[in-house]
Amino acid sequence: MRITKEPEERKQEILDTAMRIFYEKGYDKTSIADIAKDIGVAQGLCYRYFPSKEALFDSAIDQYAEELVSRFSVPPDSDKLTLRELIETMPVMVETEDNAYYKTLHVVENKKFHDQLTLKVCEKLSKIVIKLLEQAKEKGEISIDDVQTAAFFCVYGQIGILLDRTYAAEEKERRIRDFLIYVLRL
Incomplete structure (x- = not known):
């Protein structure tokens, strides 16, 4: 059964899953296919959000950096x-x-x-x-x-x-x- 999610929710799911699998298998041994399989979606869906594994990782780095900087928030x-x-x-x-x-x-x-x-x-x-x-x-x-x-x-x-x-x-x-x-x- 196909589960439809809002684009931002799906994008976040892909990012979070990728980071978990990068940790478990290592970045070099992880493919977009591995990420898609873990989520239970077609590989093409991941490519809709990220043109490559590198772009996905860069996006994850940027997002995590933004989260860390927000913790430095100035009162x-x-x-x-x-x-x-x-x-x-x-x-x-x-x-x-x-x-x-x-x-x-x-x-x-x-x-x-x-x-x-x-x-x-x-x-x-x-x-x-x-x-x-x-x-x-x-x-x-x-x-x-x-x-x-x-x-x-x-x-x-x-x-x-x-x-x-x-x-x-x-x-x-x-x-x-x-x-x-x-x-x-x-």
């Missing part, structure tokens, strides 16, 4: 907070190990994909940080001429600490916060 009343207060209360690590996306992107065999995710998150997060730094500059909290470059350093510069396995999560957060406060002279 609605952020204009009432100082930049220092925002830094002191911001989450630094937002991923949890409870889903197929995390599992797929954090196994050693998929380091290349994890790196793609990291860069995509930084790209999306940079836009938020640019706005925050511009607001802080307007309020006179910081005096930085090149806000965009400062934002890129604040965001992309954290990667080394976040990937260093010798530090516990709390230590990573402390180091990142302390450095941001220092470098922005807050």
